[in-house]
Amino acid sequence: MQTRQRRSRLIDFVRVRGFASLDDLVRELGVSESTIRRDLDALEEQGTAKRTHGGVLYAGGHARLPEFDERQPAHWGAKRAIAAAAAERIHDGETVLLDGGTTTYEVARLLVGRSIQVVTNSLPVANLFASESRADLVLLGGYVSPRTGVCLGPYANELLGRLHVTTTVLSAAGITAEGLYNAHLLLAETEQAMLRAAGQVFVVADSSKFGRKSLTFVSGLDSIDLLVSDTGLSEEWRQQIAAAGVDLVVVEPAPNEPLDGDHHPHRDDRSKPSREHHT
Amino acid sequence: MQTRQRRSRLIDFVRVRGFASLDDLVRELGVSESTIRRDLDALEEQGTAKRTHGGVLYAGGHARLPEFDERQPAHWGAKRAIAAAAAERIHDGETVLLDGGTTTYEVARLLVGRSIQVVTNSLPVANLFASESRADLVLLGGYVSPRTGVCLGPYANELLGRLHVTTTVLSAAGITAEGLYNAHLLLAETEQAMLRAAGQVFVVADSSKFGRKSLTFVSGLDSIDLLVSDTGLSEEWRQQIAAAGVDLVVVEPAPNEPLDGDHHPHRDDRSKPSREHHT
DNA sequence: TGACTTATGGTCGCCTTCAACCATACTACG
DNA sequence: CGTAGTATGGTTGAAGGCGACCATAAGTCA
Incomplete structure (x- = not known):
């Protein structure tokens, strides 16, 4: 009766590796393939593991935040290109404060491996840097919003x-001529504190955000130093932003599925995901 | 030439789901199976994804903390049993402060889904509860230690x-007759603050920790209310702990691989992972 | 002791997946 | 215009995984 031990070892093994083939498990546990199959059936029914053709996937841990699951293909290309442009403008040795949200998360992904100091209130961003020895990570504490995984509240602000x-x-x-808007009351306060802590402020926002208000006002455009968006931004907006004294970088939402109509990108570069136009 | 777009979408898709079958990808991207196979070959060579029989596994993100990767089989069974005993003693509606470490992480895993409030300085623990709507999560901020993923420093303490x-x-x-020891100077301070914040204190420690000192002294045994360990604990230690006025729960490190010599466990229960002896 | 339950390992068709090959369409280049 | 390179889709034989069935062993219960 060592079946419980074996299953316990099995799930440990799978948890550590994330995935294991049937053959791996046969070798690791020293039992027959049939037994492994029965174990997997049991563990799948129990919900701890998920079977695939040829192996198992760990299903127990790593809760996923809903906001990061729903990807809107139309915006993803823009988000990635915007993130690349913002990340390019951050240099080694700097201290970077990263907000929550999917676009800033993309920025964070591009910063992994760089020698920087990172401050963030976002749990997903923190995970990216947690095991990075090159980057120092400071996490803002406080109440964690379940939907977005960001830390909020007076402690974070303090x-x-x-x-x-x-x-x-x-x-x-949302962004209007008045300034930035956010959907969460407490988050707005935290973002205001972020603005006060910053030497310079980058705002990353795809063009769909312009002209939209949201629940609470965060800040006027005057506290922004650089705004990164995509080519979907109308000429009027570009002028308004320039009039407010904000630097604007517009990037092409190229490397993904959206429109990307008839022009010939003529790519022979391998890494640069976008071209950009600076005003 | 939309192959780069497609591959970009592919890896996005895989990243979000963690795993995708060939068929999923065919449906999602609207190209033939052959094309998907070629894409996967390319992405695997590039290191972004890892192929398995029947699908792909995301290999890019999700940095893992080294401490959680190395599983010492001899201790894991004990850790799991200890965690189960500790988790049993936490009731719905309570506010629980969870320290970092692998054993406390196991406790956290067992608490997922319960209606509790969780406070923690551990990033892995926070991840477990981040998308849990049933539990409120408060994260202590501060500098994040790269090896263990815990928040340290004056901000956390404050x-x-x-x-x-x-x-x-x-x-x-480590635990001696004098009290608890920890390997990290800053963490010791944070743990002292944790003790001060608590109504009652549980300490989870497998028997190998007893008699060992570590870098810094954290606290005397008198501030502990309950100590959970495994049957490897010698009779002398049990008496010393009892003499210090600490409740002791000793569990059998059963359900894993260690020794587990000649005694007959006689298990007919399905869920209880261990028997325990309360003093 | 005998019937029953459970755990395990092995085998056998069936189905999926794989890798390789081939045909087609499109572009680039001379 | 022809040739070469690239991207794609379809097919096919081979390999491997899957589920079901059966046999064996050990323990449980009456």
């Missing part, structure tokens, strides 16, 4: 009040 | 000073 960073990379739910 | 929790579940690197 800690921010005592920090100073080179660059803050902020997201926004 | 926030702790303003909190009060029902139960603190603490880990330890």
